[in-house]
Amino acid sequence: MGKRKKSSRKPTGPRKREPLENTFTCLFCHHDKSVTVRMDRKEGIGQLFCKVCDQRFQSKVNHLTEPIDIYSEWIDAADAAEREASSSRRPAASNKSAPAVSFGSDEE
Numbered sequence: 001m002g003k004r005k006k007s008s009r010k011p012t013g014p015r016k017r018e019p020l021e022n023t024f025t026c027l028f029c030h031h032d033k034s035v036t037v038r039m040d041r042k043e044g045i046g047q048l049f050c051k052v053c054d055q056r057f058q059s060k061v062n063h064l065t066e067p068i069d070i071y072s073e074w075i076d077a078a079d080a081a082e083r084e085a086s087s088s089r090r091p092a093a094s095n096k097s098a099p100a101v102s103f104g105s106d107e108e
């Protein structure tokens with residue numbers, strides 16, 4: 001006999017550390033690691049492109065900028081563009097007045 005331990009989904013082992021990850025998930029086509037960031041610090045330009053749907057983005061970089069920074073800037077830019085596109089029609093309702101919910105007192 002002997003209880004078998006339920007196999008965990010995560011494989012054990014040393015986790016590979018990649019401090020300078022430069023591939024990301026695409027915001028548009030949602031392919032994993034299809035977005036590559038290239039940094040040209042000499043030129044001060046960071047470029048990002050998706051090899052699947054060919055989305056592109058470019059931003060300025062400095063010596064502290066990392067690929068993830070370009071990626072988050074891209075997210076912000078895409079977000080802003082989307083908001084701009086939908087600004088012509090206002091959202092119907094704002095959730096300013098959410099009903100007050102109190103937890104832990106459902107019995108009197």
Ligand SMILES: [Zn+2]
Nearest residue numbers: 026029050053
């Ligand atoms: Zn894409």
